[in-house]
Amino acid sequence: MSPINLAIVGVGKIVRDQHLPSIAANPDFKLIATASRHGTVDGIESFTAIEDMLKAVPAIDAVSLCMPPQYRYEAAHKALSAGKHVFLEKPPGATLSEVADLEDLAKSKGVSLFASWHSRYAPAVEAAKSFLGSTKINSVHVIWKEDVRHWHPNQEWIWQAGGLGVFDPGINALSIVTHILPKAIFLTGATLEFPENRDAPIAADLHFKNADDLPIHAEFDWRQTGKQSWDIVAETDAGQMVLADGGAKLTINGELKSSEPEQEYPSLYRRFAEIVKAGTSDVDLAPLRHVADAFMLGRRKFVEAFHD
Template sequence: MSPKLKIGIIGAGGIARNVHIPNYLRQGNRIEIVSVCDVNEAAAKSCAEEFGIQHTFTSYEDMFRELDIDAVSVCTPNKFHFPATTTALEAGCHVLCEKPPAMTPEEAIGMAEVAKRKGKILMYGFHYRHSAEVEALKRFIAAGELGDIYAVRAHALRRRGIPGWGVFTNKELQGGGPLIDIGVHMLDTALYLMGYPEPDVVFGKTHQKLGIREGVGFFGKWDWRNFSIEDLAHSMITFKNGASLILETSFAANIEKEETMQVSLMGNQGGADVFPLKIFQERHETLIDSTPIIFQEKTSHELEVERFVDACRAGHASVPAAEQGVVIQKLIYAIYKSAEIGDTVKY
């Protein structure tokens, strides 16, 4: 590997321009973004011009053939995560793939298997796990402050947050709606704090009530006539260790707050809400609420990219992200499958 990690970007949309590229550039002389690839040539060239990137391609196969690249960010619609990621891994690149891992469990399993076979890092864009609040709570949990975590609630809720841009309302390209887009963030955060216990049984219910009609929203007008996803999903997951998790996620729901991203954990020694972090315990015959002071010098997105670069340079990741991505993808599939058949699904 060269002194600078040579980075390629696959997909020149908003997540690449607003998150991945700026945070790679914050890594200074540890990296060099050498190329951006997008099937839309104008988008690739515009992105390259904006950030001073030398090479552009409309085919990532051509990019891998022509350039020496160490790692890539996959910033495409969900449907293309699997082919882009596996092609990059086979080309000898480490990969930071945006969430969710893929469209199906089989794809996520295939991605993890290729990464293992090639000895490459495969991380996913679950940036909330890199937040200062989650890191602090993880330390409290490791010290036994919450004890046995047996019940969890996870919320990724928007009152009227249907994206009016991109392909977010296209099931064929995205695989689903709020569950697979924002719900996965809080699902990963919850599982990460729980230590990724083995799931057992899943029950899910999805609703399509508000997105299929014209309305107002915080993210502009959406194409309600071609709205093919759910706008609300409820689910419950039980685990083989006896714990349970309730996940609620929406793009549109008649609720008070504009947006709620929250994980609440209940253990036999204490509980916690994560965003913002608050810890609930009983001590000395007294119920107490603790609000830790959080020092956050870097954003969760910056830390995600920094740790990906660290892992690439070290040749190993601190957590088995590829395998955890498989768990996430299987749970998403199980929730949608349960909603489809109207019954529980074994994990």
């Protein structure tokens, strides 16, 4: 089978750090075009608008959309309407409704839509899922705290309505939790901290449970300095499980069980190739639904202004 001719829309840091190396290493894909207001890729035909790219390069089979979520629906709609398979960076959109509409459009056009959750492909996630499925879980504590000035410097879109604020990294934790827990969870209470000069939260304290009243507590914070924390701790009948470093390392009762090199984005592109070849879609909205629930149910607390 010939490689899938791929285009990227939105050439920014995540594309250069993760997408381009993963595409280059995957023989199922061939990058043939980009569309971005500012970024280009050496040796690849570039455009500033997706509609110009789709018109000028009809050989495109699939499109990876890597712009901020507030602007993704329009681009995805154009690509799907043109009969292209679409890869959505996380979060898949600014609202649940627009992603549901894209899913319906993909189905009507007979093309694949992929809502990617890269943290689910962290190396120790499947081992954690297997462990939790083999024992009784008594509680879960999620600690996802990082320094926004380090990871998102001068990214104004992330503080705007629809940019999600601290949920931009926090949704990665939710993507893992919703994958590794045996039963569905739902939000019971939340406090969201908004800087007085921003439209998106800088911290969130969330409480969930499932049908068995399993308590799940999640703490998201963008004000962490020093060591960054991306950990999920579960107390179980078989002991304590710690899924650390964003899903990279698994320990059970203090014993290291899994620690492998990070392969998240290569795994995403392998999955995208699978669904394109199979003619299916993969659109799990559980992580985004929990974020929407937090905004709907959460108590707002205003804190001091944030400046980069």
